Amino acid sequence: MTAVEEVSFDPGPLDRDATFYVAGHRGLVGSAIWRRLEVAGFNNLVGRTSAELDLKEREAVFDFFRENKPKYVVLAAAKVGGILANSTYPVDFLSDNIRIQSNVMDAALEAGVERLLFLGSSCIYPKFAEQPIREDSLLTGHLEPTNDSYAIAKIAGILNVQAVRRQYGLPWISAMPTNLYGPNDNFSPKGSHVLPALIRRYDEAARSGASPVTNWGTGTPRREFLHSDDMADACLHLLEHYDGPDQVNVGTGSDVTIREIAETIASVVGYRGETQWDISKPDGTPQKLLDVSKLAEAGWTAKISLEEGLERTVQWYHEHVDTIRE
Numbered sequence: 001m002t003a004v005e006e007v008s009f010d011p012g013p014l015d016r017d018a019t020f021y022v023a024g025h026r027g028l029v030g031s032a033i034w035r036r037l038e039v040a041g042f043n044n045l046v047g048r049t050s051a052e053l054d055l056k057e058r059e060a061v062f063d064f065f066r067e068n069k070p071k072y073v074v075l076a077a078a079k080v081g082g083i084l085a086n087s088t089y090p091v092d093f094l095s096d097n098i099r100i101q102s103n104v105m106d107a108a109l110e111a112g113v114e115r116l117l118f119l120g121s122s123c124i125y126p127k128f129a130e131q132p133i134r135e136d137s138l139l140t141g142h143l144e145p146t147n148d149s150y151a152i153a154k155i156a157g158i159l160n161v162q163a164v165r166r167q168y169g170l171p172w173i174s175a176m177p178t179n180l181y182g183p184n185d186n187f188s189p190k191g192s193h194v195l196p197a198l199i200r201r202y203d204e205a206a207r208s209g210a211s212p213v214t215n216w217g218t219g220t221p222r223r224e225f226l227h228s229d230d231m232a233d234a235c236l237h238l239l240e241h242y243d244g245p246d247q248v249n250v251g252t253g254s255d256v257t258i259r260e261i262a263e264t265i266a267s268v269v270g271y272r273g274e275t276q277w278d279i280s281k282p283d284g285t286p287q288k289l290l291d292v293s294k295l296a297e298a299g300w301t302a303k304i305s306l307e308e309g310l311e312r313t314v315q316w317y318h319e320h321v322d323t324i325r326e
Helices: 028-039 058-068 083-088 090-111 145-168 194-208 228-241 258-269 293-297 306-320
Strands: 020-023 072-075 115-119 173-177 179-181 213-216 225-227 248-250 275-278
Touching: 020 028, 028 179, 028 228, 058 090, 072 090, 072 228, 083 090, 083 145, 090 115, 090 145, 115 145, 115 228, 145 173, 173 228, 179 194, 179 228, 179 306, 194 213, 194 258, 194 306, 213 258, 225 228, 225 306, 228 248, 248 293, 258 275, 258 306
Parallel strands: 020 072, 072 115, 115 173, 173 248, 179 225, 213 275
Antiparallel strands: none
């Protein structure tokens, strides 16, 4: 490999008959990717639950790759959570995610996996990065302290992909999604991100008639939200249309305040009560809007509007409220 790698926007279609491993296929992103790949005609998809394969167990991961010999891999498995979970368990978020990533990538390298897509997070960028955030903002400033351990783990994953490209010449890539939501999200009061947490909070208040609903912070931070089905579509597009060392931002290119998203969710679930804001609780990063020009250059833009996505997600939540993850 040369010191500066060229970017290709047409690596070509993937073999629909090849073995394709989706790590984390039961989660928010992984399940959406699995559905998208099925629709696209992939007929040899492989997935394992965490009970069947603990990705933190190195030998088990290597044995899995030796047995299944996947040609393609999407690494969507991760320990994830919101501000509360990240602040409470920083060691777990750092250690677990680094082990998951290293084990899967090392085993994939040994197995000769041709194409791997690593999924990171927009929290990899500095807390006060210039908005919208470009890919070259990586490692240019201090991280948001409430989730810095998780961010460092994801940064390590990006560098792992780049190292594989430099040392072995494999066309592995990384994608950095904005805030995601959709079916199979984590709606746990203690472990969820902001949007599913708000859906559950307002829906339970609407059902019980409770008022007021109290949310963390001031409601002024701005966030960008992307439906998981759009994310899945972007992932397949990148695998077939992008080959470069830099991570690619995946988002909508527009954002709203937390207060605005709360009001929209309250309306969708039918909550008519009062909303209060606990300003003693942290806001997190003031704004996280991704620059998606590189993604657009690769030929993809988001299709699902926030309103449509919220309605679909709330409907899924209502249909699965008795069996959702805690």
